[in-house]
Amino acid sequence: MEVKKKNMGLVLAGLLLGILMASMDNTIVATAMGDIVGKLGGLDKFVWVTSAYMVAEMAGMPIFGKLSDMYGRKRFFIFGIIVFMLGSVLCGTATSIVELSIYRAIQGIGGGALVPIAFTIMFDAVPIESRGKLGGLFGAVFGLSSIFGPLLGAYLTEYAQWEWIFYINLPLGLIAFVFIAFFYHESRQHAKQTIDWAGAITLIAAVICLMFALELGGKKYAWDSWQILSLFAGFAVLTILFLIAESKAKEPIISFKMFKSQIYWSSNVIGILSGAAFITASVYIPIFIQGVLGGKPTNSGLVLLPMMLGSVVTATMGGFLMTKLKYRTIMIPTLALLIVGLGLLTTLNESTTLWTLRFFMILVGLGIGASFSVLSNAAIHSVRPQERGSASSTLNFLRSLGMTLGITVFGIIQSHMFTKKLAESMSAGGGAAGEIPKELDLKDPHALLSPELRKAIPPQILENISTAMSSSIVQTFVWAIIPAALALLAAFFMGRDKMDPHAELEGEYQAGH
Incomplete structure (x- = not known):
């Protein structure tokens, strides 16, 4: 149902804050992990801090999406805010890595409800003629938060304490709670279904x-x-x-019949593949800045700003153009830009200037931005109103899965190439393995991000390591072009659909166009 115009701004602000919190928390911890491990210990268990959140969030997305179709969006969005804030408070009080990992799982449960339901509420509450531009705004915030997280995490870690990367969620969450709890009034009529x-x-x-x-x-x-x-x-x-x-x-959590729609399955495939390609730049450019060029965490975070700005531009433009152009007409040129941007990143080396790198990052941002706004609307395009929550959550689940697989697969590639290139350069330069500090784990690219550790490495050895790091990251970007190219191919299968108010008002489920 539509929200009263005088409350619309407050409701939208609450939804945007929910998206900002949940999606930002996927990345904000990454740049603070060194400080967290230094304070809490547990270097052998730090992977659980990230994985616990992502497991809980990804598992919760399709389930909360389905439950919101059955019992209403509002109650589960509010539930997500409360659980997310509770998890944030607990994370800030953690005294060990194990405790922090458990509390991050609680956060993840809340995050699994926030992002997909926020997009669905927007689709339900906003008049159809305004959905394009607001979809662009929602997509821009989603993309912005994914990139802004590492920058904010680095800033808070350097100038405050690591606990604040969690406490910062409390004022945002309280505002979102008030706006949605008191100003969003949804229909009481929902499809009562059996739980799968x-x-x-x-x-x-x-x-x-x-x-x-x-x-x-x-x-x-x-x-x-x-x-x-x-x-x-x-x-x-x-x-x-x-x-x-x-x-x-009878009422599955992920309905296979939705995938009979050409626009639906192609949107989900693009989400998986583009997410895997995009996350590679987000992860390895900061490592390149710190590990190869020797920059500070804040320097590496600032290099992501051009990508963030580029993504905001095309996310917003995509939202405005959805009612005028076919979904695929928007996605094809932007995904082509993503391929160009990743292709240019394969030319990086130790002498690359920051301005050159910023230009490359702008192109990557322009290439990924439209997917944040267009795909969310395209996925909901062909489903009935009572299936929107499930459709939106499935897309977000698969996009997150794509990013996770991208981090892992390309991480394996980068680690293998780094070890190989380092062995070659050390052998050619006559370097001795014994000259490398014992605390330096060559299998972990983050080990080179510590300024203190870099100072302890002899200059010749550091040069060999930096060269190997640069080469391995470049090779990783070469491989990342593959999912980006496959996403572009999938965009050609999106059909001739665009956002059509008349088709939706008929309320019919179109299974095979």
Whole structure:
């Protein structure tokens, strides 16, 4: 239903703050991890701090999306805000890495409700003639928060204390809670459906197995160890059980019939692939700045600003153009820009200037921005109103999965190339492995980000390491072009659809166009 015009601004502000908190918390911790581990210890367990949040968030997205279709958006959005703030408070009081990981999982449960339901409420509450430009705004905030997180995390860690990366959520969450609780009034009429418990349990278990395998593989355990192989086997078995459960469920959490729509399946495929390509630049450009050029955390965060600005531009433009142009007409040229930007990143070396790098990052941002606004609307385009929550949450779930797979797969590639190039340069230069400080873990690119540790490395050895780091990151960007190119290919399958008010007002589910 539509919200009264006088309350519309407050409701939208509340939704935007919810998106800002949840999506930013995916990345804000990354640049603060060095300080957190230094204060709390537990270097061998720090991967759980990130994985606990992502597991809980990804598992919760499709479930909360479905529940919001059944029992209403408002109650689950408010539930998400409360749980997210509770998790944030607990994170700030953690005294060990184990405690922090548990509290991050609580945060993740809240985050799993916030992002997909915010987009769905916007689609429900906003008059159709305004959805394009507001969809662009929502997409811009989503993209901005994904990139702004590392910068804010670096700033708070350097000039305040690490606890503030969590406490900063409290004022944002309180404002969002007040705006939605008191000014958003939704219809009481919802589709009462049976809960797909088998689907929910197998989905959560499958996601947990996959995330733990990706997080622990190559770090705590070898990829061919029985622990990692067992997790992958568990993921495969549980995924099959999930698919069986969904095919038999009367009201499945992820409805297969939605994927019969060409616009729906192509939007989800683009979301997975573009997310995997985009996250590579977000992760490895800061490492390049600090590990190769020797910059500070704030320097590396600031280099992401041009990408952030570029993404905001095309996210906003995409929103405005949705009612005028076909979805694919917007996505094809922007994804082509993403490929160009990643292609230019493959030319980086130790002599690359910051201005050149900023220009490349602007192109990457322009290339990914439209996906944040256009895909969210395209995915909901062909479904009935009572299925919007499920459709939106499935897209966000798959986009997050794409980013997670991208970080892992390209992380393996970068680590392998780094080790290979370093061995070659050390052999050619006559460097001795014994000259490398014992505390330097060459399998972890973040080990080179510490200014103190860099000072302890002899200049010749540091030059060899920096050269190997630069070469390995460039090679990673070469591989990242592949999912970007496949996303561009998928955009050609989006059909001839665009945002059409008349088609939606008919309220019909169009299964196969």
